[in-house]
Amino acid sequence: MEKFDLVVIGAGPSGYAAAMRAIDFRKKTLLIERNKVGGAGVTNGALSSKTWWELSRETASFRKNLKRFNLQEPSINYKEIQAEVMRAVEERKSMLEDHMQLLGSSNHSDLLIFKKGEARLLSPTQVEISNGFHKEIVQTEHIILATGSRPRYLSELPIDEKIVMTSEGIEDMEDFPESMVIVGAGVIGCEYATIFSGFGKTKVHLIDKGDRILPFEDEDVVKVIERNMENSGVLIHRKSRLIRMEIKHERVEYELEYDDGNKEIFNVEKALVAVGRIPNYEDLWDDTVNISISKRGIEDNDTQTNITNIYAVGDITADISLVNVGELEGRYAVERIYGNPGPRKLVYENISTIMFLNPEVASVGLNETQAREKGIDYRVVTLDYSCIPRAIAKRNTQGFIKLLVTNEDPMRILGVKIIGNQASSAIQAVALLISMDKGIEELAECVHPHPSITEGIQECVRMLLGKSLFKPDALKGKLSCRQSLSGVYVDINF
Numbered sequence: 195m196e197k198f199d200l201v202v203i204g205a206g207p208s209g210y211a212a213a214m215r216a217i218d219f220r221k222k223t224l225l226i227e228r229n230k231v232g233g234a235g236v237t238n239g240a241l242s243s244k245t246w247w248e249l250s251r252e253t254a255s256f257r258k259n260l261k262r263f264n265l266q267e268p269s270i271n272y273k274e275i276q277a278e279v280m281r282a283v284e285e286r287k288s289m290l291e292d293h294m295q296l297l298g299s300s301n302h303s304d305l306l307i308f309k310k311g312e313a314r315l316l317s318p319t320q321v322e323i324s325n326g327f328h329k330e331i332v333q334t335e336h337i338i339l340a341t342g343s344r345p346r347y348l349s350e351l352p353i354d355e356k357i358v359m360t361s362e363g364i365e366d367m368e369d370f371p372e373s374m375v376i377v378g379a380g381v382i383g384c385e386y387a388t389i390f391s392g393f394g395k396t397k398v399h400l401i402d403k404g405d406r407i408l409p410f411e412d413e414d415v416v417k418v419i420e421r422n423m424e425n426s427g428v429l430i431h432r433k434s435r436l437i438r439m440e441i442k443h444e445r446v447e448y449e450l451e452y453d454d455g456n457k458e459i460f461n462v463e464k465a466l467v468a469v470g471r472i473p474n475y476e477d478l479w480d481d482t483v484n485i486s487i488s489k490r491g492i493e494d495n496d497t498q499t500n501i502t503n504i505y506a507v508g509d510i511t512a513d514i515s516l517v518n519v520g521e522l523e524g525r526y527a528v529e530r531i532y533g534n535p536g537p538r539k540l541v542y543e544n545i546s547t548i549m550f551l552n553p554e555v556a557s558v559g560l561n562e563t564q565a566r567e568k569g570i571d572y573r574v575v576t577l578d579y580s581c582i583p584r585a586i587a588k589r590n591t592q593g594f595i596k597l598l599v600t601n602e603d604p605m606r607i608l609g610v611k612i613i614g615n616q617a618s619s620a621i622q623a624v625a626l627l628i629s630m631d632k633g634i635e636e637l638a639e640c641v642h643p644h645p646s647i648t649e650g651i652q653e654c655v656r657m658l659l660g661k662s663l664f665k666p667d668a669l670k671g672k673l674s675c676r677q678s679l680s681g682v683y684v685d686i687n688f
């Protein structure tokens with residue numbers, strides 16, 4: 195029986211990162227994958243959906259510019275766009291695979307073995323790998339479970355991945371549907387609503403239980419996103435509950451019940467169900483192994499499961515499901531196993547996130563909704579994109595920056611939210627300051643490149659310090675500087 199120091203099950207972002215970190219410790223590592231290397235980080239997930247989003251955004255801005263110059267719009271070909279997405283997916287997947295192969299001819303040659311197949315734990319130290327009729331068992335000292343997640347199926351919905359789809363089927367359509375309903379107004383549902391409405395070929399319907407989409411998000415952010423969605427033709431069914439969905443004559447019929455008791459029936463070409471994901475742990479271990487799980491996934495203690503030599507990372511755990519978090523956990527688990535986690539604890543509080551909407555929304559730390567829920571007093575400044583030269587040059591000043599700091603001196607950053615063009619790049623300056631536990635003065639004094647969106651963040655900080663270029667009491671509506679004390683706003687006047 196072949197013996198390894200470490201077996202990693204699943205070659206998505208978290209498993210791949212774990213295996214590569216184990217090589218740094220010169221451990222003999224086996225990485226097992228039953229499907230595609232890169233997992234949902236690449237295929238039917240993060241990279242593919244972001245490629246759709248980028249292409250949709252470019253198409254929408256191209257259309258807008260043609261209109262501006264009174265030029266006729268060319269027609270958009272679905273198959274060409276789909277092929278471009280597939281090229282992006284293949285490029286990344288091949289890179290990950292080629293890298294593993296090339297390691298074989300480097301000085302890491304005897305360390306990483308990759309096997310294709312379905313893995314199952316027979317005991318805490320034995321793993322069975324099945325590939326068709328071929329089965330083999332390997333021995334290992336440690337195991338990292340990185341088997342990820344899959345879309346949640348609701349039994350009452352006729353999901354066939356052709357007409358009623360999840361993220362697994364949505365990228366394989368034959369053409370742009372003329373209409374599509376999206377069940378679930380969370381991040382993934384809203385991202386797909388943005389993508390399909392952006393191409394201008396699909397009438398998108400979005401079912402929303404509440405009175406606004408993205409219920410965890412600040413109201414001012416949601417307002418901009420909803421307005422843009424509606425301007426690009428998205429029909430948001432607010433305060434509604436899906437009571438029936440059927441496939442009829444190769445189309446989708448669905449019925450909604452609104453909070454006021456009214457009911458309405460709609461007919462669309464396709465449906466996308468985006469109601470969350472569930473962890474992949476069924477059949478992953480033999481009954482004798484007994485790893486503790488909850489409904490949300492494996493319950494781990496800083497990546498270690500209740501079985502001391504078995505670790506769990508990424509979407510299979512009950513923590514945040516993101517590529518960067520999965521990679522962080524994968525690397526951390528290996529460092530824990532081999533005794534070198536360093537001074538950094540595994541913390542989830544200040545993870546930077548992006549929502550790929552119109553426009554993009556980037557965040558790090560707390561938003562106002564969370565600060566209020568936690569009963570924290572804070573100071574908050576907002577600055578409209580129209581005050582930022584780079585946004586003016588881009589001819590797109592829609593958006594704003596919002597910075598939250600503690601209510602005492604010296605002020606420390608609680609969180610920042612940027613909604614607008616290049617938000618995801620601009621957020622990094624603040625994310626770094628938060629992770630280094632630095633105050634805001636550093637940001638105020640640093641010389642940023644001009645013109646850049648980060649200058650807007652600097653202006654926010656200077657407002658808080660009473661030394662901004664533009665004064666909030668003069669430019670009301672574009673700038674604001676307030677305190678929230680026990681949930682009540684008070685303007686700050688310098």
Ligand SMILES: Cc1cc2nc3c(=O)[nH]c(=O)nc-3n(C[C@H](O)[C@H](O)[C@H](O)COP(=O)(O)OP(=O)(O)OC[C@H]3O[C@@H](n4cnc5c(N)ncnc54)[C@H](O)[C@@H]3O)c2cc1C
Binds near residue numbers: 517
């Ligand atoms: C539509 C969509 C968009 C997303 N967008 C973003 C985004 O913009 N940013 C972001 O950070 N995150 C995004 N995510 C989330 C992100 O893709 C996941 O958090 C991430 O892929 C999780 O990585 P993972 O390695 O834990 O799991 P996965 O990526 O799911 O990989 C797990 C791997 O394990 C394999 N596997 C499972 N069971 C076995 C077994 N028994 N034997 C062998 N192999 C097995 C699977 O085949 C799979 O390849 C998105 C997800 C979706 C669905």
